[in-house]
Amino acid sequence: MLYSDKVMDHFRNPRNVGTIEDANGIGEVGNAKCGDIMKMYLKIDENEIITDVKFNTFGCGSAIATSSMATEMIKGKKVDDALKISNKAVVEALDGLPANKIHCSVLAEQAVKAAVENYREHKNKSA
Numbered sequence: 001m002l003y004s005d006k007v008m009d010h011f012r013n014p015r016n017v018g019t020i021e022d023a024n025g026i027g028e029v030g031n032a033k034c035g036d037i038m039k040m041y042l043k044i045d046e047n048e049i050i051t052d053v054k055f056n057t058f059g060c061g062s063a064i065a066t067s068s069m070a071t072e073m074i075k076g077k078k079v080d081d082a083l084k085i086s087n088k089a090v091v092e093a094l095d096g097l098p099a100n101k102i103h104c105s106v107l108a109e110q111a112v113k114a115a116v117e118n119y120r121e122h123k124n125k126s127a
């Protein structure tokens with residue numbers, strides 16, 4: 001089988017899809033390989049804990065599945081710990097992806113990083 005049960009589950013039933021009205025970190029990235037885009041919304045509290053996360057994507061099934069898993073993995077984590085979660089770790093948590101779909105998993109990782117950067121920029125400005 002091409003896709004693991006976990007990939008199929010997260011693809012059919014993605015967690016944390018949508019937007020966050022009062023997000024304080026928003027990141028949007030594009031995948032150079034296929035042109036798909038991903039938008040990530042983070043709600044980060046004063047202790048730098050990610051209390052909520054949502055995503056929206058014009059990406060393929062693998063992008064949806066990896067983003068869904070990635071949002072589950074970073075929710076409730078400290079920002080610094082969330083940044084340490086690589087696309088590889090997400091792919092492993094999904095029991096793997098076909099080699100030609102690995103690039104899709106990079107979208108989620110980059111979108112999280114972009115959202116954290118956005119959050120830090122805002123914080124520095126208001127400090």
Ligand code: FES
Nearest residue numbers: 034036060063104
């Ligand atoms: Fe574009 Fe998968 S083919 S993200």
